[in-house]
Amino acid sequence: MTISGEFLAFISLALVAVIGGVLLLNLTKVVHMVVGLVFTFIAIAGIYILLSAEFLAVVQILIYSGAITIIMLFGIMLTRHNDEESDSKGGGWKKVLLFLGVLAFGAAFYIGIYNLDFGTEPAALHEKNTEQLGVALYSDFVIPFELMSVLLLVALVGAIVLSRNDGEKEGDKE
Known part of the structure; x- marks a missing residue:
């Protein structure tokens, strides 16, 4: 290699x-x-x-x-928010177990992709990347793209509703 x-x-x-x-x-x-x-x-x-x-x-x-x-x-x-550090019990063991978990995940990932074969289908990877992305987005994936815009609009409206103070609500006009 x-x-x-x-x-x-x-x-x-x-x-x-x-x-x-x-x-x-x-x-x-x-x-x-x-x-x-x-x-x-x-x-x-x-x-x-x-x-x-x-x-x-x-x-x-x-x-x-x-x-x-x-x-x-x-x-x-x-x-x-509180920047005070909380005392946690068993911090050393948690770090050791976390490290072993990361090693196990890395080993499983390596074993999973070691002999992976994607085939040898020729593809034009370096030609007109942005154009290919735009054509795919607006032809094959236009419905998920529009649904994502609606989801973002709903999230924006929800954030505005949640951020209003209690005194600003319509029922509290006294």
């Missing part, structure tokens, strides 16, 4: 993504967790670039690394 630059780039981006996810789960301050999440999002965008999916990489950086992270930071800063 020859080690290419693409392989090294993938390994380094995958390590950054996994380390960002682990930091997200293990840090105690919420803003630090968001920084770990940003590292994961940017590493995933780098993996998209390695897969010649430049449009998805740009969307990943613009939407997730930018907008979603800013929305999460605003949500964190506008809500009350």
Whole structure:
């Protein structure tokens, strides 16, 4: 097996993504967790670039690394939360069991994909990626696309209804 630059780039981006996810789960301050999440999002965008999916990489950086992270930071800063660390019993055993679980998952994943064969069907992967994505989205997947827009609209209306104060409701006009 020859080690290419693409392989090294993938390994380094995958390590950054996994380390960002682990930091997200293990840090105690919420803003630090968001920084770990940003590292994961940017590493995933780098993996998209390695897969010649430049449009998805740009969307990943613009939407997730930018907008979603800013929305999460605003949500964190506008809500009350306790940054005090709670004492948990059995923390050492939990970490050992978690590590063993991660190793078992990694081993099962490796065994599952080791001899996986996708066939040798030729595909034009590097030609007009954005055009192919648009054609597929608006021809084959137009109904799920529209249903997702309705779902997002319902979520927005629900968030507005839930965020109203009790004094702003129509029945409380006295």
